[in-house]
Amino acid sequence: MWNFFLLILIYTGIYALMALGQNIITGYGGMLSLTQAGFFAIGSYATAILATRYGWSFWATLPAAALFSAFFGLLIGLPTLRLKGDYLAIATLGFGEIVRNVLNNWDSLTNGPMGIQKIPMITIFGFVVNPYKKYAFLVVLSIAVLVAYLLFQRLARSRMGRALAAVREDEIAAQSMGINITKYKVYAFILGASVAGVAGSFQAAFTLSVSPGTYTFMVSVMVLCMVVLGGMGNFKASILGAFIIQLISYLPQLTGLTAVIPPQFKQILFGLILVIMMIWRPQGLLGREQITYRKKGGKR
Amino acid sequence: MGIAEFFQHLMNGLTLGGIYALIALGYTMVYGILKFINFAHGDVLMAGAFIGLFVFDWLRGSAPLGVWTIISFFLAMIVSMGLSALLGVFIERVAYRPLRQATRLAPLLSAIGVSFILSNGAAWAFGTRSRKFNYPFDNTPITIAQVVITPHQILILVVSLVMMIALRLFVNRTRMGKAMRATSLDQPTAMLMGINVDRVISLTFAIGSALAAVGGILIALDFKVYASMGTMTGLKAFVAAVVGGIGNISGAMFGGILLGLLETFGVAIFGIPTGLKDTIAFGVLILILLIRPEGLFGKVEKEKV
Numbered sequence: 121m122w123n124f125f126l127l128i129l130i131y132t133g134i135y136a137l138m139a140l141g142q143n144i145i146t147g148y149g150g151m152l153s154l155t156q157a158g159f160f161a162i163g164s165y166a167t168a169i170l171a172t173r174y175g176w177s178f179w180a181t182l183p184a185a186a187l188f189s190a191f192f193g194l195l196i197g198l199p200t201l202r203l204k205g206d207y208l209a210i211a212t213l214g215f216g217e218i219v220r221n222v223l224n225n226w227d228s229l230t231n232g233p234m235g236i237q238k239i240p241m242i243t244i245f246g247f248v249v250n251p252y253k254k255y256a257f258l259v260v261l262s263i264a265v266l267v268a269y270l271l272f273q274r275l276a277r278s279r280m281g282r283a284l285a286a287v288r289e290d291e292i293a294a295q296s297m298g299i300n301i302t303k304y305k306v307y308a309f310i311l312g313a314s315v316a317g318v319a320g321s322f323q324a325a326f327t328l329s330v331s332p333g334t335y336t337f338m339v340s341v342m343v344l345c346m347v348v349l350g351g352m353g354n355f356k357a358s359i360l361g362a363f364i365i366q367l368i369s370y371l372p373q374l375t376g377l378t379a380v381i382p383p384q385f386k387q388i389l390f391g392l393i394l395v396i397m398m399i400w401r402p403q404g405l406l407g408r409e410q411i412t413y414r415k416k417g418g419k420r
Numbered sequence: 421m422g423i424a425e426f427f428q429h430l431m432n433g434l435t436l437g438g439i440y441a442l443i444a445l446g447y448t449m450v451y452g453i454l455k456f457i458n459f460a461h462g463d464v465l466m467a468g469a470f471i472g473l474f475v476f477d478w479l480r481g482s483a484p485l486g487v488w489t490i491i492s493f494f495l496a497m498i499v500s501m502g503l504s505a506l507l508g509v510f511i512e513r514v515a516y517r518p519l520r521q522a523t524r525l526a527p528l529l530s531a532i533g534v535s536f537i538l539s540n541g542a543a544w545a546f547g548t549r550s551r552k553f554n555y556p557f558d559n560t561p562i563t564i565a566q567v568v569i570t571p572h573q574i575l576i577l578v579v580s581l582v583m584m585i586a587l588r589l590f591v592n593r594t595r596m597g598k599a600m601r602a603t604s605l606d607q608p609t610a611m612l613m614g615i616n617v618d619r620v621i622s623l624t625f626a627i628g629s630a631l632a633a634v635g636g637i638l639i640a641l642d643f644k645v646y647a648s649m650g651t652m653t654g655l656k657a658f659v660a661a662v663v664g665g666i667g668n669i670s671g672a673m674f675g676g677i678l679l680g681l682l683e684t685f686g687v688a689i690f691g692i693p694t695g696l697k698d699t700i701a702f703g704v705l706i707l708i709l710l711i712r713p714e715g716l717f718g719k720v721e722k723e724k725v
Contacts, residue, residue: 152528205707206528210658214702217652221698337651341536348529376549387540394533398526399518399583 124374126254128366130326136320138339139346140265140272140355146344147352147408148276149308150288151201155212156343158219159189159313160382161335163320165223168236168330172288178242182321189317190310197309200303204291216337223332235331242325251326261322263358268315272355275311277411284308285353293376327417338387340370345390346396351404360406365390424566428680429688434640435573437680438580442635443657444664444672445587446628452538452604452667453624454516456524457530461632462654463538464508466647468633469640472500473553485558497637501630508629509622517618535650543647550646553637576638583634584673587627591669592699604667656701663708665718674717679704 138156139170145153163185170176170184192215200211223230242249249256275281280338283304286294295301324330342365350361367374367391372381397404424623442463479492515534519526554591561568562605591597602610603620611617639653664671686692686700708715 133557146525150523150525152525154532196706199706203709205455206524207662207713209457209459209528210655211705211709213700214655214659214705217655218702221696225693225696265558341532344529344532352525375580382544384540384544388537388544391533391536391538391540395515395530398522399515400531400534401528402522419552 123254124370126258127215128363128370130254130258130261130376132359132363132366133221133258133265134319134322134326135267135343135346136265136359137351138316138343139320139358139362140268141315141319142343142347143312143352143355144272144275144284144308145312145360147347147354147358148281148284148288149304149305152206152209153194153309153312154209154337154340154344155213155216156316157335157337157339158212158216158314159193159316159330160320160323160339161219161223162189162192163317164324164330164335165230165236165320166317167321167324168239169229170322171240172236172238178185178240178321178325185317185321186314187317189320190314193310193313194306197306197313201305201309214335216335216340218333220335223335229377230332233332235329235333237329239328239330240322241328250326257326261326264318268318269355271314272315276355276409280304280307281411283402338342338390339388340402341390341394344392349393351406351408353408354404354406355409357404357406359408361404391393425688427565427567428543429684431567431569431573433681433684434677435576435680436684437530437660437677438576439635439638439676440653440657440660441676442580442583442631442638442675444660444676445584445669446632447658448629448661448664448666448669448672449600450626451661452669453600453621454527456516456521456527457531457658458516458628459528459654460511460515460534460538461628462650462652462657463535463542463634464504464511464629464650465636465639465653466542466645466650467507467538467636468500468629468634469553469645469649470542471503471529472496472637473551473640473645475499476556477554480554480556482516485556489556497634500633500637504633504636505626505630508625508632512622512625517621539647539650546647548647550644550649550680552644553640573639575641578635579638583631585629587669590627596620596623652698656698659701659705662705662715663676665715668717671715671717675715678716694725 138160142153142156145151145363146372166185166188167178167181170181171178196211196215197208200207224233241251249260251257283294283299286297286299287301287304291301345359346361349364350357350359369386372378431657443461446461447458450456450461476493476496479495481487483489489606511534516527519530539612555572557571559570561570591600599610599615599620600623602613602615603617607617643649656679657676660675661672662675663678664673664675682704683697683700686698692700
């Protein structure tokens with residue numbers, strides 16, 4: 121039981137990374153991206169392929185995974201984010217499907233539907249982080265989540281965070297204040313993509329094997345749900361949302377009711393969460409984080 | 421490529437495109453009025469296909485192919501259109517209408533939720549295996565001057581053509597159609613002119629969903645019925661709507677047919693592997709967004725503060 125709870129915590133960590141990325145895109149930038157699963161997959165496969173085929177260590181594949189995801193983020197973001205409207209949502213929806221399509225069909229690189237096995241474990245100065253023991257892995261992962269959280273938290277208070285908030289509230293007003301709206305949108309999108317790539321890296325190092333079946337559209341919707349449930353524009357809330365959603369999705373196993381609860385139960389619930397939250401509590405459980413700016417030496 | 425082969429691909433492309441066009445109309449009409457992408461549209465199509473399948477099997481019983489199977493097929497299509505229209509109106513009423521004054525993001529998120537509920541609800545209720553939609557008539561291909569045409573393709577062409585002409589007449593010639601055009605042009609002004617905007621929006625969803633149901637049934641005859649059938653088809657139909665200029669009804673028809681032709685000829689001429697056929701629509705989307713984001717028939721809208 122305790123072991124199972126640790127598993128949930130680890131998945132919370134991996135998904136929290138993705139949710140942080142989704143939050144900077146959707147919560148701060150107000151853009152709807154539906155492809156965290158796609159970047160997640162790219163990150164996972166980058167780690168899997170570089171580690172098994174070229175013998176890279178996990179720590180070398182981690183930035184590579186982030187870079188690959190960022191590159192693809194730029195590729196989709198640049199044409200779609202220049203435009204007004206919600207083209208990003210459709211383009212990213214298509215992108216996620218295509219990533220899976222390519223992973224399934226490019227046998228020489230990805231080994232098709234079989235996926236890649238025997239991914240080496242993470243090592244830190246000779247200490248092997250064995251995912252079967254969970255504790256060590258959870259510690260490493262938590263540090264990664266913490267670092268990502270602090271970075272994003274700083275970012276939200278920077279020029280970029282303010283610019284994004286302005287773009288979200290009113291594009292025309294932001295533009296007339298001299299904000300290059302496309303630039304900041306693309307930045308946010310790339311950042312969100314690369315942190316999902318990092319999450320993918322950890323996923324590969326945790327399960328030690330990757331296959332296309334893991335990276336379905338449901339993953340993207342789950343991540344979106346986490347951000348919406350916790351509260352858009354609040355990084356703490358994204359992590360909380362990640363925990364709640366993971367808890368819900370393992371509820372049948374936790375309660376031992378797998379025979380009673382249909383396998384579609386959680387997906388239907390995620391859908392309901394999205395609709396119900398939008399209608400009755402669009403700000404999420406914790407609400408948007410209010411940022412107060414203090415003058416140097418002055419009072420609040 | 422011989423001339424016969426060319427016409428063969430043309431025929432295949434036109435039928436596929438006709439279906440895309442029917443579905444694209446739903447996206448474009450809703451976008452024209454509410455300015456948002458109805459992600460649940462593809463899943464309404466799936467629901468329509470399921471309803472059509474059940475009603476058809478029930479009406480037909482074990483009757484042999486003949487006049488009765490054809491009649492029951494069209495009856496099933498009409499029932500499916502009606503129920504899907506109700507479903508569309510219900511979705512709008514419950515999940516979108518409360519969010520009309522909310523931020524731009526809210527209805528989009530709600531629509532994704534609805535789409536997820538519908539597709540997974542269907543998987544739960546009807547299982548994940550795909551079902552075959554039996555042909556209502558003998559589908560032995562006919563050869564006309566070396567071009568092989570199946571009666572099913574003729575059915576698709578005729579039905580989609582009739583639907584599109586009917587829609588055009590409705591939008592251009594009737595009072596309700598005029599109200600619809602007015603609402604799409606300027607909602608507050610339409611309201612001030614005494615148009616019941618809520619009713620127009622409900623009607624838009626009803627028509628779009630009914631057309632999606634027809635598209636779903638036509639596609640089901642070739643590709644079977646399953647719970648997630650709406651996702652990819654919906655995505656492609658949306659691309660068709662964007663290609664034609666989203667919000668533009670003739671554009672959606674043209675975009676659908678163009679996309680159908682591109683997919684067929686892309687595989688036949690340019691040798692794109694069949695496994696990556698679905699990628700064509702996506703490539704077309706990126707290309708059109710780069711070159712002509714307002715679509716082939718769209719007008720460039722000036723932004724006003």
